[in-house]
Amino acid sequence: MNQKEGYADEVVKGFITWSLVWGVVAVLLGVVISLQLAYPQLNLPPYLSYGRLRPIHTNAGIFGWGVGSFMAFFIYVTQRLTKTKLWSPGLAKFQLWLFNVIIASAAVTLMLGMTRSKEYAELEWPIALLIVVLWVIFSINIIMTIIKRKEEQMYISLWYIMAALIGVAVLYLVNNAGIPVSLTKSYSAYAGANDANVQWWYGHNAVAMVLTAPPLALFYYFLPKSTGVPIYSHRMGVIAFWSLIFMYLWTGAHHLLWTPVPDWVQTLAMAFSVMLIAPSWASVFNGYFSMNGQWHQMRENYLVKFFIFGITFYGLQTIQGPSQAVRTFSAFIHYTDWVPGHVHMGTLGWVSLIIFASIYYVVPRIYGKEIYSIPLVNLHFWLAVTGQLIFSITMWIAGVQQATMLNATNSDGSLHYSFMETLVEMYPYWYGRAFGGIIYFVSMLIFVYNIVKTVNGNSTNAAIKKA
Amino acid sequence: MLEKKPVIFLLLATVVILIGTAVTMIAPFKWINDPKLKIAEVKPYTALQLEGRDIYIREGCNNCHTQTVRPLLADVERYGEYSKVGEFIYDQPHLWGSRRTGPDLARIGGKYPDAWHLKHMVDPQSMVPRSNMPKYAFLQRPLDTSLTEKKMKALKFPSTPAELAALTGKSELDAMVAYLQKLGSDIPWRKSAQAAVLGDLKNPFLDNKTVLPEGKAIYEKECAQCHGADLKGGVGPSLADMDKPDSYIFKTLFGGIPAGGMPAFGDSLGKDRIWKVASFLKSRQAH
Numbered sequence: 001m002n003q004k005e006g007y008a009d010e011v012v013k014g015f016i017t018w019s020l021v022w023g024v025v026a027v028l029l030g031v032v033i034s035l036q037l038a039y040p041q042l043n044l045p046p047y048l049s050y051g052r053l054r055p056i057h058t059n060a061g062i063f064g065w066g067v068g069s070f071m072a073f074f075i076y077v078t079q080r081l082t083k084t085k086l087w088s089p090g091l092a093k094f095q096l097w098l099f100n101v102i103i104a105s106a107a108v109t110l111m112l113g114m115t116r117s118k119e120y121a122e123l124e125w126p127i128a129l130l131i132v133v134l135w136v137i138f139s140i141n142i143i144m145t146i147i148k149r150k151e152e153q154m155y156i157s158l159w160y161i162m163a164a165l166i167g168v169a170v171l172y173l174v175n176n177a178g179i180p181v182s183l184t185k186s187y188s189a190y191a192g193a194n195d196a197n198v199q200w201w202y203g204h205n206a207v208a209m210v211l212t213a214p215p216l217a218l219f220y221y222f223l224p225k226s227t228g229v230p231i232y233s234h235r236m237g238v239i240a241f242w243s244l245i246f247m248y249l250w251t252g253a254h255h256l257l258w259t260p261v262p263d264w265v266q267t268l269a270m271a272f273s274v275m276l277i278a279p280s281w282a283s284v285f286n287g288y289f290s291m292n293g294q295w296h297q298m299r300e301n302y303l304v305k306f307f308i309f310g311i312t313f314y315g316l317q318t319i320q321g322p323s324q325a326v327r328t329f330s331a332f333i334h335y336t337d338w339v340p341g342h343v344h345m346g347t348l349g350w351v352s353l354i355i356f357a358s359i360y361y362v363v364p365r366i367y368g369k370e371i372y373s374i375p376l377v378n379l380h381f382w383l384a385v386t387g388q389l390i391f392s393i394t395m396w397i398a399g400v401q402q403a404t405m406l407n408a409t410n411s412d413g414s415l416h417y418s419f420m421e422t423l424v425e426m427y428p429y430w431y432g433r434a435f436g437g438i439i440y441f442v443s444m445l446i447f448v449y450n451i452v453k454t455v456n457g458n459s460t461n462a463a464i465k466k467a
Numbered sequence: 468m469l470e471k472k473p474v475i476f477l478l479l480a481t482v483v484i485l486i487g488t489a490v491t492m493i494a495p496f497k498w499i500n501d502p503k504l505k506i507a508e509v510k511p512y513t514a515l516q517l518e519g520r521d522i523y524i525r526e527g528c529n530n531c532h533t534q535t536v537r538p539l540l541a542d543v544e545r546y547g548e549y550s551k552v553g554e555f556i557y558d559q560p561h562l563w564g565s566r567r568t569g570p571d572l573a574r575i576g577g578k579y580p581d582a583w584h585l586k587h588m589v590d591p592q593s594m595v596p597r598s599n600m601p602k603y604a605f606l607q608r609p610l611d612t613s614l615t616e617k618k619m620k621a622l623k624f625p626s627t628p629a630e631l632a633a634l635t636g637k638s639e640l641d642a643m644v645a646y647l648q649k650l651g652s653d654i655p656w657r658k659s660a661q662a663a664v665l666g667d668l669k670n671p672f673l674d675n676k677t678v679l680p681e682g683k684a685i686y687e688k689e690c691a692q693c694h695g696a697d698l699k700g701g702v703g704p705s706l707a708d709m710d711k712p713d714s715y716i717f718k719t720l721f722g723g724i725p726a727g728g729m730p731a732f733g734d735s736l737g738k739d740r741i742w743k744v745a746s747f748l749k750s751r752q753a754h
Contacts, residue, residue: 036601037568040592043601050601051527113525117560146473154470162473163480170484174492179559179621181614185521187622192555193499196563201492245480249487258537259563260552262498265491272487331539335567407541414737415544418688419570424597 007079008089009366014096015072016359020448022064022103023352027444029057031437038430047111055122056110061347062120062210064103069355070214071099071138074161076362077221078142081158082149087141095141098134102127114184118199120206121175125186128176135172139165156237160217163245167209175202193260201252208248211346215354216283219311222358223287226303232289240282247272247279254325257334266327273325280318287311302377306357309385313349317342332407337429338399341392348388348440356384356447363451372453376446383443390436398429499552506553509653511624512646514615514631519646521618522606522639523562531600533564534573534650544734547574548656559622569600576652580728582702583693584644594692606640657725668714672746682747685740689732698751703729706748716745 036042036050043049079086086092106123109115115122123131142165146158175198177189188195220237224230231237253261253269287308291297297304320342323329333339364371371377405425408416469476512520523529536542538549550573555561579587586593589607591600612634619626672678687696693703700706720741723731732741 037599040599040601045601045603046526046605049526051530054530055527113527115524115527117524117527117529117562119565143473143477149473152471154473154476158473159470159476159480162477163484166477166481167484170481170488181618181621185614185618187618188560190559192558192561193552194496195559195561196555197495197499198492199561201488242483246483246487249484250491253491255565256563258539258542259535260550260555262495265495265498268491331537335533335565335571337566339566406545409540409544410737410739412737412739413544414733414740415541415735418735419545420595420597420688423569423599427599 005079005083006085008075008086008092011086011089011092011096012072012076012362012366014093015068015075015099016363018096018100018103019065019068019072019355020359020451022060022068024441024444024448025107026057026061026065027437027441029053029060031434031441033057034430034434034437038427038434046113052111052113052115055115055119056107058120059106059110059122060103062206063106065355066210066214066347066351068099068103069359070164070210070218071095073218073358073362074138074142074214076366077157077217078145078161081151081155081221082146083151084145084149087144087148091137091141095134095137098130098137102130102134109184112184116176116178116186116188118175118188118195119203121172121199121202124184125176125178125180126183128172131172135165135169139169155221156231156234156241157217157221159241160213160220163241164209164213164217167205167213167245171202171205171209175199196256196259197253197261197265200255201249204252204255205248207346208245211351212248213245215310215314215351218354218358219283219287219307222303222354222361223290223307226301226307226357226361227291227294227297229290229294232286232292236282236286240279240286244276244279244283247276251276251325254330257325257327257330270325270327273322277318277322281315284311284315284318302374302381303357303360305381306353306360309381310350310353310357313345313353317346317350320345332403333399336399336402336406337395337426337433338403341395341399344388344395345392348384348391353381353384356380359451363454367455369454369457372450372457376450380443380446380450383439383446387436387438387440387443390439391433392436394429394432394436398426398433401425401429504552505556506551506654508655509554509556511557511622512649514619514624514626514634515637515642515645516649517618517622517624517646518610518612518615518634518639519642519644520562522643523646524560526603528572529562529564531564531566531568533567533571534561535563536571536573536651542571546571547651548654550651551654554651554653557622557624569598572647572650574651574656576648576650577657577725577728578730579693580702581644581648583728584647585640586702588640588643603640603643606643607638610634610637610639610642612637657723657731668717670713670717670742670745672742673713675746676750678743679747679750681740682743682745682750685736685744686747689736690744698748706751708752709748710752713745713749716748717741720744 033050033053075086075092105127109124109127110122114124116124142161146154178186179189180186190198220231250272251269253265254273257266291308298308324333324342360371360377402422402425405417405422410416469479535550536546536548543549583594589604590602591598615634616631693701694706695701698705698707719729721731721733723729
């Protein structure tokens with residue numbers, strides 16, 4: 001049926017393939033830099049030191065793996081929800097090519113030390129300009145497809161897709177404003193506390209517009225598709241959507257609690273972060289309630305557990321995040337390893353589980369093949385969840401211990417531990433984190449192997465075609 | 468209703484996104500740029516310091532080191548006076564960071580002498596044995612100054628031809644150390660912090676030999692990197708044969724010698740442990 005409709009699925013295949021490549025790179029680099037923290041002799045300066053590799057890890061993960069997959073699924077989902085062919089498949093093909101040029105040059109330039117230093121906005125201005133072009137052609141293609149749609153009603157997934165397109169554009173343009181000195185060097189247009197506030201307005205909303213809205217779009221589309229049951233409440237979806245995109249933009253300064261940024265900005269960020277629990281959990285409940293009477297599918301349908309664990313990690317993430325955004329808790333936990341533990345529950349647990357399931361759902365359908373091995377899917381799932389939990393739980397304990405030590409005082413009010421005494425205690429946790437990362441990396445390899453075998457397999461399955 | 472009108476939907480979503488943006492991202496410029504928050508002593512970076520800052524950015528030091536001291540007891544005691552808005556007005560970009568794998572550097576300027584930084588950057592473990600910082604020996608290469616003038620102009624920092632000419636022959640490491648020494652030292656916080664530290668100066672452990680092992684252990688952790696495990700000196704002077712009263716040793720350890728690059732240990736070690744180190748040092752005197 002897909003072929004008959006003439007949907008542009010070749011480019012979906014391209015984006016999935018490349019997002020797999022960048023995903024493996026991102027996790028491999030994550031393992032490498034986690035080992036560098038534990039064994040400093042593994043730093044090979046200048047090119048292969050932690051300071052230069054860590055931004056490549058985050059960029060490959062968020063933009064290569066995350067955005068690469070989202071581009072694939074936005075194109076896939078939009079065509080199906082609008083019952084309309086992609087507005088311009090040619091433009092999408094160019095977009096895939098440009099996307100890869102950008103991610104590859106990001107990796108090379110970051111290794112050469114060309115960086116703006118702002119987290120998740122490190123890339124120097126010529127690459128940033130290419131990203132603007134990339135995003136504009138992507139947005140035009142999706143929005144034009146929606147405008148020319150044959151299905152009048154726009155389903156929830158399309159709202160999140162449109163919000164992500166607009167949100168990323170606004171954020172990226174503002175935070176990347178700069179003063180170029182040469183092709184490879186520029187300075188931020190903002191200084192000091194202004195620059196920090198703009199940066200974390202960007203940084204936190206990159207989490208909203210890249211790591212929340214797109215996976216929610218996929219969740220709302222692929223959960224019903226995989227289970228055959230509709231989403232529990234459309235109205236709850238409407239309320240959650242608008243309140244989520246309204247409230248998220250107020251919360252950036254929770255990354256800046258106790259810094260010189262004005263107190264009232266911090267207080268607003270704290271309040272809105274706590275309020276965000278409501279729309280976040282509305283989506284969680286929408287997922288859970290959709291499963292009413294269908295929980296047996298957790299056992300029988302190999303995709304469902306990805307979605308349910310994914311949305312559960314999202315729920316935990318959106319409880320933990322607001323708690324970290326409260327001044328008192330932030331004073332204790334900020335700047336420790338607790339925070340990487342938090343971040344990786346979101347990226348490895350929530351975002352990646354949803355992407356894995358979406359790829360498992362889509363690949364057999366667009367290639368007309370049956371999944372190569374369901375036992376391998378299950379193995380991948382359990383290894384990924386185990387690796388992620390080892391990573392996050394280790395880091396939470398490490399963070400609490402270091403925070404406690406850093407705050408410990410003697411009876412005369414002096415500090416009980418020097419900084420080094422707290423750092424030395426972190427080594428065992430860092431070995432533990434690397435171990436969790438290696439398990440996750442192995443799960444990624446199994447995943448890629450299964451997908452490659454599926455694509456190269458011969459069997460076409462009549463049952464799958466009806467989707 | 469909205470779900471059937473994509474253009475209106477997009478416009479409305481944009482407006483919704485821009486409300487929080489206007490309040491929490493655009494409006495704060497007015498508060499942060501308040502002229503009352505300016506600090507007269509805070510000066511722009513010199514050409515050498517700016518080049519050092521650019522190397523700090525290039526090497527991604529901000530991935531492990533923050534540059535903001537929070538107004539919290541443990542932060543202030545460990546790093547120094549809390550950070551002020553006016554101290555960052557020349558920081559494009561800001562380098563506040565998000566993770567303290569290593570210590571905060573907002574007030575590192577003046578804490579150690581240049582010689583300490585030079586040794587530490589080349590081989591951190593030689594100074595701090597169990598540190599996980601990478602070695603930056605390669606920074607001993609010559610500094611590339613081809614863009615320096617353009618950079619100073621782009622940021623509107625003043626510089627003279629003589630200053631730029633003086634950069635020839637400098638290494639990247641020189642620039643890095645110049646930058647580190649400027650950090651947080653524009654406001655005279657060390658002086659005011661030092662004035663308040665003196666109290667009862669009678670050694671409570673006089674002739675008490677039981678505290679010597681602990682004093683030695685603290686010495687090895689905190690002092691040996693500069694004064695040598697054998698007290699014979701290194702970056703700092705030899706302590707093997709100093710003929711000074713207990714109270715002088717205590718004062719020096721507690722408040723440091725800002726002009727000489729001796730850090731103050733009062734807040735981090737406390738009186739008790741400083742007296743133990745002082746007792747240890749006295750016990751090691753030749754006469």
